Amino acid sequence: MGRRALFNLPNTMSLSRVVLALAFVLVSGPWDRIALIAVAGLTDFMDGWLARHKKSESNAGALLDPIADRIFVFVAISTYLVEGQLSTAQYFVFLTRDLATALGFLVAKVIPALRPGVFRARMLGKIVTVLQMITLVAIILVPELTGILILAIGVVSAASIVDYTIALWRGRTRSSAA
Secondary structure, three states: OOHHHHOOHHHHHHHHHHHHHHHHHHOOOHHHHHHHHHHHHHHHHHHHHHHHHOOOOOHHHHHHHHHHHHHHHHHHHHHHHHOOOOOHHHHHHHHHHHHHHHHHHHHHHHOHHHOOOOOOOOHHHHHHHHHHHHHHHHHHHOHHHHHHHHHHHHHHHHHHHHHHHHHHHHHHHHHHHO
16 A cells, blocks of 8 residues: 555544544643544544545545544543543443454454455444544533433444444355355
8 A cells, every 4th residue: 555545635634533532631621622522523524525525435544544533532531531520331331332343353354254344334333433422522511411322322332233243244144155
């Protein structure tokens, strides 16, 4: 993969979320953090939109985008955990889908029969990400909604895990039939 393919605009926007994650730790003002969450959400939407509309989709981008998302979310909720704004249980519910997806990706790469499977963004996964971003803001603005939002993240995460598993299994079945 060439340097040009790696550092196109959509991939650079994805990578910016890693910098935003660092900034999240360094700032403590509520509006500063809300601005960082908003910019992270905007870059998450824009990188995919630009890649599709400018026909600059790449394997690197397909890998960088979800990793950058996970880094931002992980750093933000870890910061909230350390600051006492999330309980340990809430923290792990928040991360359920991300941990399961990472584990599923590793399992799919280790088990030969699953290697043909391709991880692609799915609608339920996108909904979980949106709920996560909303919750990151709610923790600051309306902390009393944190519990119900994390419950929603847990429910949609469980559905997302099932959806990803079925999609991976179906992809494996199609690949082995071909």
